[in-house]
Amino acid sequence: MSTLLESTVIESTQPGGTPRGPRRPRGGIRGGESASGWLFTAPTILLLGLFLLVPILMALWVSVSDWSGNGSPFSAGVHFVGAQNFGSVLSGGGLTEENFGISLKNNLWYVILVVPAQTVVALFLAVMVNRQILKGRGFFRTAFYFPSVTSSVAITVLWLFLFSQSGAINNVLSWLGVNGPNWFQEPSGIVQDALAGLGIRQGPSALTGGGFLGVSWWDWIGGPSVAMTALIFMAIFTTSGTFMLLFIAALQNLSGEVQEAAMVDGASGWQRFRFITLPQLRPTLFTVLTLGLIGGWQIFDQIYTGTQGGPAKTTTVPAYLSYTSAFHDQNWGQGAAIGFILFVIIIVFTILQRFALRDRAVSKRRMRLYTIETGGRR
Amino acid sequence: MSVAVKAGSPAELKQVVYKHREKLTRKQLATRSLLYAVLLIIAVIYVYPFLIEIFTSFKTESDATADPIGLIPTTWTTAAYQQLFVNSDFPVWFKNSAIVTVFVTTGRVFFDSLAGYALARIHFRGRGFVFAAVVAVMAVPSVVLLIPKFLVLNTIGLYDSYAGMILPILVDAAGVFIMKGFFESIPASVEEQARIDGAGTFRLFWSVVLPMARPALITIIILSFQGSWNELSQFIISSQSPNLTTLTKGVASLASGQVGSANRYPLKLAAALLMTIPVAAMFFIFQSKILNTSDGAVKE
Numbered sequence: 001m002s003t004l005l006e007s008t009v010i011e012s013t014q015p016g017g018t019p020r021g022p023r024r025p026r027g028g029i030r031g032g033e034s035a036s037g038w039l040f041t042a043p044t045i046l047l048l049g050l051f052l053l054v055p056i057l058m059a060l061w062v063s064v065s066d067w068s069g070n071g072s073p074f075s076a077g078v079h080f081v082g083a084q085n086f087g088s089v090l091s092g093g094g095l096t097e098e099n100f101g102i103s104l105k106n107n108l109w110y111v112i113l114v115v116p117a118q119t120v121v122a123l124f125l126a127v128m129v130n131r132q133i134l135k136g137r138g139f140f141r142t143a144f145y146f147p148s149v150t151s152s153v154a155i156t157v158l159w160l161f162l163f164s165q166s167g168a169i170n171n172v173l174s175w176l177g178v179n180g181p182n183w184f185q186e187p188s189g190i191v192q193d194a195l196a197g198l199g200i201r202q203g204p205s206a207l208t209g210g211g212f213l214g215v216s217w218w219d220w221i222g223g224p225s226v227a228m229t230a231l232i233f234m235a236i237f238t239t240s241g242t243f244m245l246l247f248i249a250a251l252q253n254l255s256g257e258v259q260e261a262a263m264v265d266g267a268s269g270w271q272r273f274r275f276i277t278l279p280q281l282r283p284t285l286f287t288v289l290t291l292g293l294i295g296g297w298q299i300f301d302q303i304y305t306g307t308q309g310g311p312a313k314t315t316t317v318p319a320y321l322s323y324t325s326a327f328h329d330q331n332w333g334q335g336a337a338i339g340f341i342l343f344v345i346i347i348v349f350t351i352l353q354r355f356a357l358r359d360r361a362v363s364k365r366r367m368r369l370y371t372i373e374t375g376g377r378r
Numbered sequence: 379m380s381v382a383v384k385a386g387s388p389a390e391l392k393q394v395v396y397k398h399r400e401k402l403t404r405k406q407l408a409t410r411s412l413l414y415a416v417l418l419i420i421a422v423i424y425v426y427p428f429l430i431e432i433f434t435s436f437k438t439e440s441d442a443t444a445d446p447i448g449l450i451p452t453t454w455t456t457a458a459y460q461q462l463f464v465n466s467d468f469p470v471w472f473k474n475s476a477i478v479t480v481f482v483t484t485g486r487v488f489f490d491s492l493a494g495y496a497l498a499r500i501h502f503r504g505r506g507f508v509f510a511a512v513v514a515v516m517a518v519p520s521v522v523l524l525i526p527k528f529l530v531l532n533t534i535g536l537y538d539s540y541a542g543m544i545l546p547i548l549v550d551a552a553g554v555f556i557m558k559g560f561f562e563s564i565p566a567s568v569e570e571q572a573r574i575d576g577a578g579t580f581r582l583f584w585s586v587v588l589p590m591a592r593p594a595l596i597t598i599i600i601l602s603f604q605g606s607w608n609e610l611s612q613f614i615i616s617s618q619s620p621n622l623t624t625l626t627k628g629v630a631s632l633a634s635g636q637v638g639s640a641n642r643y644p645l646k647l648a649a650a651l652l653m654t655i656p657v658a659a660m661f662f663i664f665q666s667k668i669l670n671t672s673d674g675a676v677k678e
Binding site (some may be wrong): 032033034035036037040041043045047048050051052054055056058062072073094125128129131133134138139140141142143144145146147149150151153154155156157158160161162164166167168170171179237240245251282293297298300301304305306308319322323326327332335336339340342343347350362 | 431434
């Protein structure tokens with residue numbers, strides 16, 4: 001991969017107006033370039049190395065050690081325990097495995113529901129707001145983007161109030177004759193709730209008997225808890241604005257000619273969107289899905305601020321579990337191990353995404369790199 | 379209609395399109411009203427929660443519980459704000475957030491542009507490797523680094539200090555990337571001239587190139603300001619003393635109810651509102667730049 005990147009660098013510097021090759025003998029008016037090059041990048045290399053590379057190496061060691069948080073992890077009393085920490089997280093039938101299974105199940109449902117929903121909402125808002133005829137576009141863009149600016153802590157505080165037992169959401173629901181739940185205290189899964197509504201309260205033994213990571217299949221398909229659902233709504237609320245901006249940028253780069261031709265041919269608005277706009281938006285769509293996936297597995301602030309994993313562990317996620325294992329329970333090895341497993345999960349999802357992008361890999365990657373500016377804003 | 383199109387001079391074609399439009403006018407009007415209605419409803423959904431936040435912070439606690447959706451308080455009170463400023467550490471939190479944000483934003487503007495410039499313009503051995511490393515770093519998700527960062531800070535003795543809170547986020551790979559992209563987009567001729575006039579590389583960077591990079595620097599400022607003001611996890615793992623608590627950490631502790639038994643919603647919402655104001659101000663100042671996405675700083 002690194003060679004690929006290097007070649008891209010060289011290729012992309014050449015049209016930038018520097019005709020020289022990358023390697024040049026020193027001396028002349030370009031004397032000492034090598035030194036200043038390293039000097040200019042030194043702070044970045046030093047800080048990223050010290051707070052990214054070194055930490056990862058240290059955590060790798062901790063994840064295969066029995067360090068308990070006292071003294072230095074490199075002191076004599078700390079032993080190498082092999083894959084034991086990974087083992088107790090991924091198998092072993094203990095509480096550790098079950099906790100990890102539950103957190104994985106919670107996060108998986110979160111990702112499954114948030115990613116498509118935020119993408120659809122963002123695309124919908126972008127298409128609506130991008131219409132030339134629309135008056136007050138500035139107002140609407142501001143309104144939809146504003147939640148993306150605020151901190152996750154502030155939004156979570158607001159959400160706790162809106163979704164409280166006698167809060168605004170339940171107030172609105174009561175107008176519709178619905179008796180709203182006590183959102184953040186309700187641990188039942190929404191799929192199981194729906195099935196219970198149909199009279200199915202007990203899962204078939206095929207599902208309750210077996211399981212994975214200490215969680216029965218019946219619970220895996222049980223859906224996110226009501227509490228987690230409130231957090232899902234929050235994620236859609238706060239991220240759709242950011243992704244809307246990405247879609248608007250892409251929409252503005254589309255040529256209007258194809259649209260006009262289709263209009264002349266009598267294509268309806270929906271047909272034009274489905275068969276002309278949407279295919280052209282494919283690269284952006286993939287960007288948004290990838291960023292959404294990566295972001296979805298990183299939910300932490302909201303849990304730390306709002307639910308602390310409760311009720312009944314239904315909002316624990318791997319990132320939060322990793323944090324509590326280490327900082328609260330002093331199981332540093334397990335905490336670090338969970339962190340690395342989460343890392344692998346995120347990488348696997350990213351690679352799957354790249355795999356889906358493979359037909360136009362270079363151009364899309366470059367495109368993605370240039371859209372990071374807006375993507376990373378939140 | 380297809381017949382008319384086949385007949386085909388451009389003038390005829392235009393006429394067809396025109397007629398087509400005329401026929402649709404009534405339908406279009408209906409569609410347009412529907413569009414506005416839908417957008418307005420969604421806008422209310424996006425804006426109203428913040429209005430609730432503002433107005434509830436001026437309510438009494440019982441009023442907030444009794445009427446969680448209405449805006450106007452039955453009795454206006456600033457009790458929540460008095461409580462925050464007089465009887466809590468809120469001013470300390472605010473100060474800490476401000477300190478961290480100022481340092482991180484300044485640091486990122488300087489270091490990101492230095493590195494970005496070197497990677498875009500200075501020819502040195504190992505440049506490709508450094509750039510590849512920066513890209514690789516961008517791929518590491520930050521939540522995975524919580525424990526690792528704590529380990530390093532603890533080992534080198536920076537845990538529970540401003541330095542420990544600031545240094546790990548003083549440079550960001552994404553910012554380096556944005557600056558590199560920008561420097562590549564500006565013509566090299568200006569630098570060549572200055573070089574011939576005998577300017578050193580740093581001088582060239584500082585007084586010739588950097589002033590030209592204003593749009594990209596504004597992007598970095600916006601991103602860094604928002605990023606460090608809203609940062610939570612980095613401060614959780616780098617400090618524990620109450621003197622070093624930032625707004626995000628402090629308000630999170632308020633929210634999880636460690637302070638009192640009552641629900642204290644007006645207090646919490648007042649805190650959330652106050653911590654939103656600086657980023658909101660930043661957003662409204664640079665609004666046109668942020669929202670006008672067709673005119674980004676990172677255009678090639």
